[in-house]
Structures are given as C-alpha cells and as structure tokens.
Amino acid sequence: MVFSIATFGLLLLLGFCLGDDFGYDGNHGPSHWGEEYHTCIGKHQSPINIEEHNVKNVSLPPLKLIGIDDPYQSFVTNNGHTVMLKINESKVIMLSGGPLGNKVYVFEQLHFHWGQNDFEGSEDLINNHSFPMEMHAVFYKEDYKSMNEALNHSDGLAILAYLYEVSPNPNVMYEPIVEVLPDIETVGSEKVLREPLMLRKLFISDITTMQDYFTYNGSLTTPPCLEVAIWIDFKDHLRLSHEQIAAFRNLRSTEGDKLTHNFRPVQSLEDRIVLHNIPREQNIPRNIPPKTYHRFDEHSGQHNVEMPLSIIALAVLFAVILFAI
Numbered sequence: 313m314v315f316s317i318a319t320f321g322l323l324l325l326l327g328f329c330l331g332d333d334f335g336y337d338g339n340h341g342p343s344h345w346g347e348e349y350h351t352c353i354g355k356h357q358s359p360i361n362i363e364e365h366n367v368k369n370v371s372l373p374p375l376k377l378i379g380i381d382d383p384y385q386s387f388v389t390n391n392g393h394t395v396m397l398k399i400n401e402s403k404v405i406m407l408s409g410g411p412l413g414n415k416v417y418v419f420e421q422l423h424f425h426w427g428q429n430d431f432e433g434s435e436d437l438i439n440n441h442s443f444p445m446e447m448h449a450v451f452y453k454e455d456y457k458s459m460n461e462a463l464n465h466s467d468g469l470a471i472l473a474y475l476y477e478v479s480p481n482p483n484v485m486y487e488p489i490v491e492v493l494p495d496i497e498t499v500g501s502e503k504v505l506r507e508p509l510m511l512r513k514l515f516i517s518d519i520t521t522m523q524d525y526f527t528y529n530g531s532l533t534t535p536p537c538l539e540v541a542i543w544i545d546f547k548d549h550l551r552l553s554h555e556q557i558a559a560f561r562n563l564r565s566t567e568g569d570k571l572t573h574n575f576r577p578v579q580s581l582e583d584r585i586v587l588h589n590i591p592r593e594q595n596i597p598r599n600i601p602p603k604t605y606h607r608f609d610e611h612s613g614q615h616n617v618e619m620p621l622s623i624i625a626l627a628v629l630f631a632v633i634l635f636a637i
C-alpha cells in the first residue's frame with residue numbers, strides 16, 4: 313500500500329516535470345516553446361516593446377486596488393521558473409477600473425522576471441529600453457470563479473506590471489522577500505514570510521502615479537502563452553539595490569542550474585494598439601450632475617476609493633450580524 317502510494321507519487325511528479333519542460337536556454341528556450349505549445353505562436357503575444365511615440369493617449373476611469381492595506385500571511389515558492397508570492401487567504405485583494413471598467417479581478421499571485429546582469433531582465437521594453445527586473449501581479453476575473461476557468465476567456469486575467477531600476481540603497485519594503493530567497497533555492501521549496509505582508513509595500517502606493525500607465529491586450533509570457541491578459545504597465549518605476557536583484561539569480565531552475573535569467577524576448581505588436589492613460593490633473597467639481605460630464609472625465613480622487621470600501625465594510629458588518637443570529 314505504502315509502496316503503491318509512493319510509486320503513484322513518483323509518477324505524478326514525473327508527469328509534472330515532463331509536462332512542464334520549458335526553460336530560457338537552448339532546446340527548451342523561448343524560440344522552441346511554439347513546438348509544444350502552439351498558442352505561443354499567436355498574434356497577440358507578450359511581452360512587447362512599447363514605443364512611447366506610438367501609443368494612444370486616453371483618460372480612463374481610475375484604476376482601483378482594494379485590500380492592499382491589510383496584512384496577510386504570505387509565502388513564496390520557487391516553481392523552477394520564478395519566485396512566486398501568494399497570500400494565505402482567498403478573494404481579499406481586488407482590482408477594477410481603468411481598462412477593466414466595473415469588472416472586478418481577484419488577486420491570485422505575483423512573481424518576478426530578471427536577467428543575467430542589471431542591463432536586462434524586464435519582459436516588456438519601453439522605447440527598446442530593458443530594465444533589470446519586472447514584477448507581475450496576476451488577477452483573474454471574479455465572474456469566472458477561478459484562475460483555471462479564467463484562462464479559458466480572452467478577458468480572463470488582468471496583470472499589473474512593475475518595472476525596476478537599480479538604486480544605491482536597498483529597498484526595505486522588499487527585504488521580507490529578499491531575506492527568504494536563500495531558503496527557497498531548490499525547486500519546489502516554499503517559505504512563509506516572517507510577518508504578514510501588506511501588498512501596498514510592494515506596489516506603487518501613490519494614488520496619482522498609479523493612474524499613469526500603458527495598457528494593451530496580450531498573453532501569458534510563459535507557456536502555454538494563452539492570449540487572455542489585459543496588461544497594465546505602470547510608468548513609474550520601483551527601486552531595488554544591485555544586491556537585492558542579484559539575490560534572485562541564485563535560485564535553481566527546473567534543470568538544476570542557476571536561474572540567472574527568466575525573461576521572454578519581445579513579440580511583435582501586429583494589429584494591436586497600446587493605450588497610455590494620462591491621469592487628470594484638475595479636480596472635477598463634485599456637485600455637477602453625473603450626466604453633464606463624459607465618462608473619460610472621471611477624476612481619480614479619493615471618493616472613488618472610499619465608496620467600495622464603505623460598501624465592503626457594510627457587507628462585512630452584515631455578515632457578522634447574520635453570523636451572530
């Protein structure tokens with residue numbers, strides 16, 4: 313019995329490894345992904361090079377992130393391709409607004425892409441410029457109930473992309489992650505962070521700079537490269553020291569080598585348009601009846617954020633009362 317369970321486990325593990333054999337070099341590298349995963353040869357692939365002179369300026373309704381100020385127990389995993397961070401709660405961090413309109417997207421995980429040195433590593437490029445690291449925060453559309461189901465729909469995912477620059481000083485907000493990297497060098501290892509994490513500490517926290525971003529429709533940047541993602545690339549950059557970025561390069565890959573780089577080269581834009589959202593500077597007077605101003609004129613002010621929070625607070629209160637009864 314024990315033996316058969318062990319054998320079954322081994323077969324499962326083997327199956328998992330064989331079905332998951334992409335890498336970033338040689339026969340398993342990005343130029344070969346299309347052989348096994350045909351969707352990687354699609355026409356709306358990511359990443360892309362964003363040419364700032366070739367974008368369409370727009371002013372979308374404000375992008376809203378809910379739940380990033382609450383601390384949640386979090387853990388990081390080395391999955392052989394990247395460092396992935398998840399929170400030990402479900403459906404608590406949500407994204408809506410901007411190109412997503414009033415549809416709600418639920419936080420699933422975030423992970424990183426980096427390069428062999430500080431001159432490369434990001435997946436999307438801006439005016440052909442590469443950054444040393446990029447973070448992807450992946451959200452799935454709440455209507456689809458789960459990440460797996462969302463992958464079946466062209467608007468299934470929304471991914472926030474953050475680009476990094478090298479700074480002389482370490483970014484203390486990232487220390488909780490960087491300090492556990494040595495504990496997850498081997499593939500499949502997992503480590504709970506020392507303290508509950510507030511995601512705002514990893515994200516751009518300023519409400520106005522958060523409204524300055526590029527957005528386009530694209531794909532997952534790893535096999536099976538499904539074209540199901542609405543990308544939101546922030547213009548503002550985050551900062552990490554050279555040592556903090558270098559710590560990621562010590563992780564082991566599925567092949568057992570050091571995972572020194574894990575970014576896919578840029579794919580062609582084809583018929584797509586990249587939008588640039590320009591935050592509105594001036595305030596819209598609050599007493600104007602809604603019908604007199606255009607949808608694009610909505611301002612990214614505080615009251616837009618307060619509304620959903622108060623609704624959530626009410627809902628929680630309601631749930632508590634029901635529970636008590």
Ligand SMILES: *[C@@H]1O[C@H](CO)[C@@H](O)[C@H](O)[C@H]1NC(C)=O
Pocket residue numbers: 369590
């Ligand atoms: C778009 O906005 C940018 C930054 O605000 C500006 O420099 C650029 O000229 C605008 N482009 C067009 C086509 O209006």
Ligand SMILES: *[C@@H]1O[C@H](CO)[C@@H](O)[C@H](O)[C@H]1NC(C)=O
Pocket residue numbers: 385387400504
């Ligand atoms: C998540 O929390 C539960 C309950 O506190 C705990 O049993 C479980 O080990 C946690 N999982 C991780 C990966 O930390």
Ligand SMILES: *[C@@H]1O[C@H](CO)[C@@H](O)[C@H](O)[C@H]1NC(C)=O
Pocket residue numbers: 363364439440
């Ligand atoms: C980026 O590179 C392409 C191809 O080399 C070139 O055509 C384009 O002008 C470059 N863009 C910028 C902004 O330098």
Ligand SMILES: *[C@@H]1O[C@H](CO)[C@@H](O)[C@H](O)[C@H]1NC(C)=O
Pocket residue numbers: 460461464
């Ligand atoms: C996604 O679609 C495939 C077929 O296209 C189907 O087999 C699978 O069950 C779907 N996944 C979910 C979670 O519905």
Ligand SMILES: *[C@@H]1O[C@H](CO)[C@@H](O)[C@H](O)[C@H]1NC(C)=O
Pocket residue numbers: 467527528529585586587
């Ligand atoms: C992305 O795709 C959706 C659905 O097809 C479309 O409505 C939207 O305009 C597209 N976004 C861009 C930036 O082209």
Ligand SMILES: [Zn+2]
Pocket residue numbers: 423424425448533
């Ligand atoms: Zn990614």
